[in-house]
Amino acid sequence: xxxxxxxxxxxxxxxxxxxxxxxxxxxxxxxxxxxxxxxxxxxxxxxxxxxxxxxxxxxxxxxxxxxxxxxxxxxxxxxxxxxxxxxxxxxxxxxxxxxxxxxxxxxxxxxxxxxxxxxxxxxxxxxxxxxxxxxxxxxxxxxxxxxxxxxxxxxxxxxxxxxxxxxxxxxxxxxxxxxxxxxxxxxxxxxxxxxxxxxxxxxxxxxxxxxxxxxxxxxxxxxxxxxxxxxxxxxxxxxxxxxxxxxxxxxxxxxxxxxxxxxxxxxxxxxxxxxxxxxxxxxxxxxxxxxxxxxxxxxxxxxxxxxxxxxxxxxxxxxxxxxxxxxxxxxxxxxxxxxxxxxxxxxxxxxxxxxxxxxxxxxxxxxxxxxxxxxxxxxxxxxxxxxxxxxxxxxxxxxxxxxxxxxxxxxxxxxxxxxxxxxxxxxxxxxxxxxxxxxxxxxxxxxxxxxxxxxxxx
Numbered sequence: 001x002x003x004x005x006x007x008x009x010x011x012x013x014x015x016x017x018x019x020x021x022x023x024x025x026x027x028x029x030x031x032x033x034x035x036x037x038x039x040x041x042x043x044x045x046x047x048x049x050x051x052x053x054x055x056x057x058x059x060x061x062x063x064x065x066x067x068x069x070x071x072x073x074x075x076x077x078x079x080x081x082x083x084x085x086x087x088x089x090x091x092x093x094x095x096x097x098x099x100x101x102x103x104x105x106x107x108x109x110x111x112x113x114x115x116x117x118x119x120x121x122x123x124x125x126x127x128x129x130x131x132x133x134x135x136x137x138x139x140x141x142x143x144x145x146x147x148x149x150x151x152x153x154x155x156x157x158x159x160x161x162x163x164x165x166x167x168x169x170x171x172x173x174x175x176x177x178x179x180x181x182x183x184x185x186x187x188x189x190x191x192x193x194x195x196x197x198x199x200x201x202x203x204x205x206x207x208x209x210x211x212x213x214x215x216x217x218x219x220x221x222x223x224x225x226x227x228x229x230x231x232x233x234x235x236x237x238x239x240x241x242x243x244x245x246x247x248x249x250x251x252x253x254x255x256x257x258x259x260x261x262x263x264x265x266x267x268x269x270x271x272x273x274x275x276x277x278x279x280x281x282x283x284x285x286x287x288x289x290x291x292x293x294x295x296x297x298x299x300x301x302x303x304x305x306x307x308x309x310x311x312x313x314x315x316x317x318x319x320x321x322x323x324x325x326x327x328x329x330x331x332x333x334x335x336x337x338x339x340x341x342x343x344x345x346x347x348x349x350x351x352x353x354x355x356x357x358x359x360x361x362x363x364x365x366x367x368x369x370x371x372x373x374x375x376x377x378x379x380x381x382x383x384x385x386x387x388x389x390x391x392x393x394x395x396x397x398x399x400x401x402x403x404x405x406x407x408x409x410x411x412x413x414x415x416x417x418x419x420x421x422x423x424x425x426x427x428x429x430x431x432x433x434x435x436x437x438x439x440x441x442x443x444x445x446x447x448x449x450x451x452x453x454x455x456x457x458x
Contacts, residue, residue, distance in 0.1 A: 007315050010219055010229040010242040013192060014086075015098075017233055018044050024087030025285035026236060028310050029243050033096040033124065033230055034086060037103075047085055051077045052103050052111060059108035071438070074110070078118030090119025091431040092263070092311050092325065096144060097122070101129035104136060112136040116437045122163060133160050138437060144190070158187055165190040165230065191222055194232040207237045216245050240279030247315050247322065255290055258322040260336065263311065263424040265325075266352060268336035269344040271298075273322050278313065285310050287326050304338075306330040327424055351423055354410065358417040374414050381418075385411045386455045 011031040014023070018039040019032075026032065036048040051074055058070035082088050088095055097120045103111050104125060112123045116138070125132050127145030136143065144163035157164065168191045196211040219229045219242055231239060249256050255272040262268060271289040277297050281288040284299070287308030291298035301307025308326035315322060328334045328342060337344045348356060358371060365372035374381045388411055392404040416426070 008223045008228045013230040013232045019086045027093045031094040035098040055107035055110040059110045074114045075117045091428040094121040098124040101132035104132045109136040163189045167192045190228045192230045195238045236282040244275040260324045263427045
């Protein structure tokens with residue numbers, strides 16, 4: 001734990017090497033840092049250059065229409081870059097992105113806003129470029145000033161950037177790599193450390209027990225000071241070992257109680273984890289746990305086919321329990337429970353129960369099913385959506401509001417089902433929007449109001 005009781009989790013820094021389908025799984029610890037300008041693969045170079053170009057066009061546009069057009073294009077390019085090229089999930093993982101000061105300045109700060117609107121949580125810039133930091137005009141909690149040596153203008157940079165990181169030299173006395181000045185040392189929130197390099201897989205390499213033990217000792221010195229650690233291009237074993245070093249258990253078997261949840265924080269079941277199972281999960285980006293009955297790792301779905309896509313692993317506030325956030329999959333049915341239910345607590349209710357019912361109606365609906373009628377009649381479905389939304393807008397009592405809201409949600413979820421949209425998909429979209437810093441004016445659209453009025457007058 002950190003100096004103030006927070007659980008500080010070391011996180012991966014993808015520098016010089018872009019995330020791959022395999023290494024992107026390391027971001028499941030909840031946070032990562034990317035450095036697009038350091039990647040040399042042509043597809044990443046071209047994609048980043050396109051984003052920079054669009055944001056420069058946005059900053060120099062002479063009409064509101066062009067500004068909006070280039071802004072939408074740059075955000076779309078950034079979202080594609082993060083999700084499809086880097087394999088990251090910005091809706092659930094905190095992504096720090098390093099941006100060159102010259103690109104930030106040339107775009108008038110639009111490049112920084114673009115990456116935040118695309119899903120990143122923090123913009124990292126060279127702290128020595130005060131002009132670039134000021135140019136972004138962002139809330140300070142969205143900015144990280146990075147340094148490779150001493151930090152100048154300590155007081156001023158703290159007022160601009162809510163986070164400050166610095167490169168350090170790895171070694172037994174790594175803490176000595178921090179600035180000597182007490183005020184400068186206090187300003188550091190994160191240190192960037194390069195873990196031991198992985199050798200040939202035999203004794204003495206970076207993944208060896210001795211090397212990892214030494215690395216954990218160094219990291220412990222920083223976290224005790226309330227300073228987090230970013231590991232440059234770590235292996236799954238290195239990162240998983242660091243993650244589990246922050247957890248504790250009082251079980252005699254050394255296992256960790258683990259709650260498995262959906263993207264909506266619905267509990268699917270209770271399992272147990274070991275350090276080895278967490279490392280395995282980070283290696284394959286799936287739900288992997290420890291089976292007490294088999295006394296072995298349990299990669300969910302290998303036997304049943306009900307596997308899980310891993311999104312994130314968290315340690316609770318007391319550091320004695322884990323949470324795996326997953327998307328449950330399955331060939332026949334999405335079931336976590338061995339009884340073929342989604343959860344180990346029986347059939348879901350509420351939104352998830354309605355979603356399951358709609359999925360069943362699409363496949364096999366009873367005679368006279370109203371839901372099936374809606375599936376087969378898109379005009380009726382559209383009209384009912386507009387009608388119920390209008391009724392909800394005119395509610396004045398709590399009970400009536402709840403009833404009309406239930407109607408709107410029912411018809412909206414029927415529409416979503418026809419498009420293959422799940423509740424998890426909606427949660428992803430909502431979480432992505434929460435990261436945005438650019439907000440639309442939000443006025444009503446006259447053409448859509450007229451279209452709705454025409455439906456209601458029928």
